[in-house]
Amino acid sequence: MFKKILYALVGSFFLVSCSGGGAGLSIGVEKQKELANELKGKGLYPQAVAEFKKLQEKGNLSKKEDANISYLVGKIYMENMNDYQNALAEFVRVKVLLPEGDLSKEVNTRTIECLERLGKPLDAQREMEKYSTMNKKPELSKGTVVAKIRNRNVTKEEMDIEIRKLPAYVQEMYKDDSKKVDFLRQYIATELMYDSAKRKNFENDKEIVEKAFQAKRSFMVQKLLEEEIRGKLNVSAGDLKNYYEAHKKDYVEKDKDKKEKQKTFEESLESVKQAYAMEKQQEIYQQLINQLLKAEKVTIYEDVFKPAK
Numbered sequence: 001m002f003k004k005i006l007y008a009l010v011g012s013f014f015l016v017s018c019s020g021g022g023a024g025l026s027i028g029v030e031k032q033k034e035l036a037n038e039l040k041g042k043g044l045y046p047q048a049v050a051e052f053k054k055l056q057e058k059g060n061l062s063k064k065e066d067a068n069i070s071y072l073v074g075k076i077y078m079e080n081m082n083d084y085q086n087a088l089a090e091f092v093r094v095k096v097l098l099p100e101g102d103l104s105k106e107v108n109t110r111t112i113e114c115l116e117r118l119g120k121p122l123d124a125q126r127e128m129e130k131y132s133t134m135n136k137k138p139e140l141s142k143g144t145v146v147a148k149i150r151n152r153n154v155t156k157e158e159m160d161i162e163i164r165k166l167p168a169y170v171q172e173m174y175k176d177d178s179k180k181v182d183f184l185r186q187y188i189a190t191e192l193m194y195d196s197a198k199r200k201n202f203e204n205d206k207e208i209v210e211k212a213f214q215a216k217r218s219f220m221v222q223k224l225l226e227e228e229i230r231g232k233l234n235v236s237a238g239d240l241k242n243y244y245e246a247h248k249k250d251y252v253e254k255d256k257d258k259k260e261k262q263k264t265f266e267e268s269l270e271s272v273k274q275a276y277a278m279e280k281q282q283e284i285y286q287q288l289i290n291q292l293l294k295a296e297k298v299t300i301y302e303d304v305f306k307p308a309k
Contacts, residue, residue: 025058032059045080049073067097071107078110079161088114119212121203147188159184225285232284235276243276244268250275 025032036051052073056066074090077083091111094103108127115124143157163174163183174183202208244251244265251268252260265272292298 025055029055029059040076043080045076049076052076063097064101067094067101067103070094070097071103074107074110078114082165084114084117088118119216146184149188149191154184154188156180159187162187225288228288229281229284233277233280235273235280240269240272240276241265243279244272247272247275 027035032051032055036048036055039045039048039051052069055061056069059065061069070090070093074087074094077087077090088111091107091114094101094107095111098104112124112127115121115127143155145153146156146159147154159180163171163180166174174180197203248262251263251271253263255261
């Protein structure tokens with residue numbers, strides 16, 4: 001995720017000094033801000049959110065400061081953690097605290113974006129009608145403008161955030177600024193086509209709705225499996241050694257004279273790690289399936305699939 005956050009923007013959210021001095025904070029208000037911002041700048045987003053929340057709870061802040069921090073936390077959820085549900089909750093909180101504040105315009109457009117990402121197009125439509133921001137996307141950050149789409153600025157900071165959402169090997173392609181122009185063109189083209197598709201009401205197209213549901217279901221299952229495997233896949237050196245001994249025949253290589261030579265455990269270690277992990281993942285997967293089948297009292301009528309006699 002994007003780790004070089006603009007501290008100038010962060011500072012703008014704390015325009016009014018804290019009243020009461022933050023007596024509930026062991027390190028004081030200013031140090032608490034510094035800690036939260038430092039964590040954010042290093043990409044430790046959940047930890048940064050926790051410290052910002054502590055500042056809200058114990059910092060004895062004014063209503064404006066409280067709202068500004070909620071806006072900042074909402075941006076972290078939205079831009080850096082892809083957690084649109086919590087982001088939406090923070091933006092709603094800002095609107096309640098400061099319904100006519102300086103952040104109203106940005107909060108409204110970000111609210112619409114969150115609703116769209118959460119698969120609530122009708123709610124997003126109502127928000128757009130309510131605040132008259134049809135077809136307008138939020139400016140994700142104030143910074144260096146690299147392009148303009150009608151009345152919307154695209155900033156270098158926004159582009160960097162999008163790049164950091166890509167797989168690591170793809171990010172490498174855009175490491176140099178000179179290469180980012182290519183990404184910018186693709187990004188803008190995608191945004192324009194997405195806007196065009198929305199105008200054609202494709203988001204309510206039955207085929208797209210079904211495919212979106214199937215994709216969401218697939219990602220949810222994948223997430224579940226990842227959590228199950230991560231929680232149970234504990235590999236020790238002894239496990240790897242035992243696996244190697246049981247599968248020695250798989251770690252034989254031929255020399256230049258085409259004679260077979262047994263590779264040592266050390267020589268085979270990386271291959272052993274991969275093979276052992278795959279085997280354990282399959283075991284965990286099968287255990288999970290069996291547990292779910294038993295818990296839900298599933299009965300499979302296999303005879304139905306046997307050829308009739």
